[in-house]
Amino acid sequence: MSRSWNWDAVWDFMPYFWDGLLLTLQALLFGTLLAFSLGLVWAIALRGPRWVAWPVIGVTEFVRNTPLLIQLFFLFFVIPDLPGGPTLSPLVAGSIGLGLHYSTYTMEVYRAGIEGVPAGQWEAARALSLPMGHTWRAVILPQAFRRTVPALGNYVIAMLKETPLISTIGLTELLLTAREYGVQSFNFMEPITVVGVAFIVIAYPASLLIRVLERRLATY
Amino acid sequence: MTWGLVSNWILPGLWITVQVALFSALIALVVSFVIGTLRTSELWIVRFLSGAYFEIFRGASALVVIFWFAFAFPLLFGWQLVPLWAGALALGLTYGAYGSEIVRGSLAAVPEAQREAGIALSFTRLQRLRRIEIPQAWPEMVPPFNNLAIELLKGTALVSVIAVADLAFAGNVIRLSTNESAPVYTLLLVIYFVLAFGVTRGMRAVERHAKRGVGRLPERKPLFSRTAAATANGSTTDGGAR
Numbered sequence: 001m002s003r004s005w006n007w008d009a010v011w012d013f014m015p016y017f018w019d020g021l022l023l024t025l026q027a028l029l030f031g032t033l034l035a036f037s038l039g040l041v042w043a044i045a046l047r048g049p050r051w052v053a054w055p056v057i058g059v060t061e062f063v064r065n066t067p068l069l070i071q072l073f074f075l076f077f078v079i080p081d082l083p084g085g086p087t088l089s090p091l092v093a094g095s096i097g098l099g100l101h102y103s104t105y106t107m108e109v110y111r112a113g114i115e116g117v118p119a120g121q122w123e124a125a126r127a128l129s130l131p132m133g134h135t136w137r138a139v140i141l142p143q144a145f146r147r148t149v150p151a152l153g154n155y156v157i158a159m160l161k162e163t164p165l166i167s168t169i170g171l172t173e174l175l176l177t178a179r180e181y182g183v184q185s186f187n188f189m190e191p192i193t194v195v196g197v198a199f200i201v202i203a204y205p206a207s208l209l210i211r212v213l214e215r216r217l218a219t220y
Numbered sequence: 221m222t223w224g225l226v227s228n229w230i231l232p233g234l235w236i237t238v239q240v241a242l243f244s245a246l247i248a249l250v251v252s253f254v255i256g257t258l259r260t261s262e263l264w265i266v267r268f269l270s271g272a273y274f275e276i277f278r279g280a281s282a283l284v285v286i287f288w289f290a291f292a293f294p295l296l297f298g299w300q301l302v303p304l305w306a307g308a309l310a311l312g313l314t315y316g317a318y319g320s321e322i323v324r325g326s327l328a329a330v331p332e333a334q335r336e337a338g339i340a341l342s343f344t345r346l347q348r349l350r351r352i353e354i355p356q357a358w359p360e361m362v363p364p365f366n367n368l369a370i371e372l373l374k375g376t377a378l379v380s381v382i383a384v385a386d387l388a389f390a391g392n393v394i395r396l397s398t399n400e401s402a403p404v405y406t407l408l409l410v411i412y413f414v415l416a417f418g419v420t421r422g423m424r425a426v427e428r429h430a431k432r433g434v435g436r437l438p439e440r441k442p443l444f445s446r447t448a449a450a451t452a453n454g455s456t457t458d459g460g461a462r
Contacts, residue, residue, distance in 0.1 A: 201279075
């Protein structure tokens with residue numbers, strides 16, 4: 001029952017497409033903010049005393065080695081069941097899940113960046129008797145961030161490609177708009193292909209940009 | 221959650237998950253090596269086509285590819301794939317694209333003199349790859365392949381959305397039938413974690429074997445994947461591949 005490509009279905013789908021794209025980008029933005037900030041918290045905690053570092057290692061290993069899909073279900077279905085647990089909207093649960101999952105990846109990026117700062121910088125800060133918070137803010141992190149930018153950018157692209165998972169808890173982002181359109185119009189082929197192409201169209205220039213950034217920051 | 225639910229849904233689901241993981245890992249491994257070596261070809265058209273494959277599957281979301289194989293592919297070509305195979309194929313092709321970057325990077329890291337020696341001994345290109353380049357690149361590939369295998373294992377949960385009755389699907393069935401979500405999803409997370417742990421241990425054994433094969437001593441590593449994840453995520457072979 002193969003049938004040919006229908007451009008009318010594509011044009012018909014486009015208005016829904018933009019709505020879906022907006023939600024996809026929203027989830028990506030919130031997820032990215034959370035992943036970047038939480039990852040930094042993990043990375044700094046790793047350098048803390050043992051009773052801080054070990055639980056962080058345990059939790060992040062667990063989160064990194066289990067599927068994001070199940071984590072989303074956990075956030076969306078289990079958290080409201082807990083006594084006093086808030087009900088999360090799909091967008092909120094999705095952004096938290098995405099951000100939490102990828103914070104365990106950005107953590108490693110930050111960690112590598114922080115370890116790349118020469119030990120002399122730590123020693124100089126100590127010799128000037130800078131307080132700990134000041135050392136992190138003014139000496140270590142500015143130098144560490146430079147190296148982390150391209151790797152962090154790669155994880156933003158990776159997160160973009162994971163946003164369709166949030167459709168499983170009911171966020172009408174790109175993939176779910178395509179499926180819903182398919183259900184009402186019986187045209188599955190066009191919307192799903194359009195959405196697939198859209199991801200490539202967004203992700204490919206972004207990865208080119210990161211490659212340029214990588215070269216720029218490396219030669220500096 | 222009763223034992224009946226576990227034995228009727230979780231255990232068969234576990235078996236399906238393992239099957240999907242194995243099939244898609246096999247497809248991904250083949251794709252990685254084929255595309256990865258083609259990307260080092262001397263012909264620009266071959267490099268271009270294999271590079272296009274890599275960019276397309278790296279750029280597309282795995283879940284969208286799964287849906288495409290489940291719903292658009294049958295309409296376009298008139299073949300309906302069994303959901304399990306549609307899922308395994310989509311995952312294999314997607315993660316194979318990531319894997320091709322690992323293969324390409326490791327092959328590029330083999331010293332140039334090795335290739336030249338092969339040419340001097342008038343090996344054909346295939347002989348060179350099979351007898352000289354791949355055996356030396358293989359130990360370098362194993363740690364990033366480990367990370368990819370973990371990503372693939374986590375990715376298998378996605379096939380539940382096209383009605384393959386894997387672990388994640390079993391979780392949803394049990395949530396709907398018992399109205400309790402906490403026990404089943406906690407159990408699922410633990411099962412996936414244990415599976416990932418098993419994969420990492422297995423890949424460590426492969427790595428030791430591979431390093432012994434080229435006369436190098438394996439290094440001591442901590443119990444779980446911390447160092448492996450850290451090195452590969454920082455480098456462009458894995459982190460950059462996404």
